Amino acid sequence: MASALISIRVEGDKIEIVDQLLLPHVTRYIEINSPEDAHDAIKTMKIRGAPAIASLASLSFSRYLTRALHQVPLPEFLATAEGIRGHVYPILDYLYTARPTAVNLGNATRRLKKLLEDLIAAKEEPKAIVDALIAEGKLVSDEDLGRNKAMAKWGGDWLINRAQPSSPKTLNVLTVCNTGSLATSGYGTALGLITYLHEVGQLDKAYFTQTTPYHQGSRLTALELKTLQIPSVMICDTMVGSLFQHFPIHAVAVGADRIARNGDTANKIGTYNAAVIAARHNIPFIVVAPISTVDLDIESGEKIPIEQRPALEACLVRGAIYPPQGDKVEQAQVMITPTGLEGIYNPSFDVTPAELITAIVTEKGVAVKKDGEKTFDLTPIV
């Protein structure tokens, strides 16, 4: 199978990300030299995807501390545990302000703060504390690939067992947005499940929505599936109902940005639409996300903060001039609306009630609702 695209590249203490605003026509890696660079890249969506933004934030934090250890003279904050706490807390809090909905980012910063507090409580020396924080920041990214493959197998095997395909290469799965290697540190979440089905010879086609206005589907999922040589069909966001009426779709598999304790799930705008229509057609709706996406502090979906993206982003489309002039790719950003449009509603996410979700998959397994229940008990999978 062709090699997947890489969202974050780390060589020594050099961090680079592919600028996803330029994909699929231009692959340009940009250096991330500070937490400020990471914050900007996340906020402007040069990198996106709940796990990927948590990985980049954590890697940038580790790189910052690595560079501090090499400064001569050593920065004062490294002299005491309290100095380290006073210095790094604002950095972690700042990173978490980049985007509000994906809880992975918040879980990563809380995880690093908890490690710091545990080491202070254990009266560890400042150097040992910094070394541990550097290692943990890298681990947030390194552990992502393995858990994505675990989730893909859990969810893929669950779907195969439920669908009982009579012959190979018969399962059709719809996904929303982009949840592949560009949204994670490798293999993906919902797109990882689709990749697994392909790898075990059970997938017929991957269907995906364009996912406007950022076009994660048209630009990123299309590129990933083409790169992976997985048969796919793109549909406009408005075509989900027609697809279910006219084609045998065996499941909808989506990622998540935050899952509340009862299973209500925030994901890319348009996910709720697909869930309602899937329920109408008795098509299983599967959420695939790492445990770091579950927010047990939030009882239900009403409490999940929904990011409102800038209105202008709903008016613009990025792409390449077509037809190309020769073999030159010329990027363009096109305004599709009248200028100065007043009323624009542009939420980046919506919340799908647990009632409409058939299964939630994490790296620990698959949860389904008990008979007659409208919400999940996520205990077995967190």
Ligand SMILES: CSC[C@H]1O[C@H](OP(=O)(O)O)[C@H](O)[C@@H]1O
């Ligand atoms: C595994 S990615 C999770 C999640 O992130 C995406 O949102 P965005 O592209 O705005 O970062 C989308 O909601 C994916 O499902």
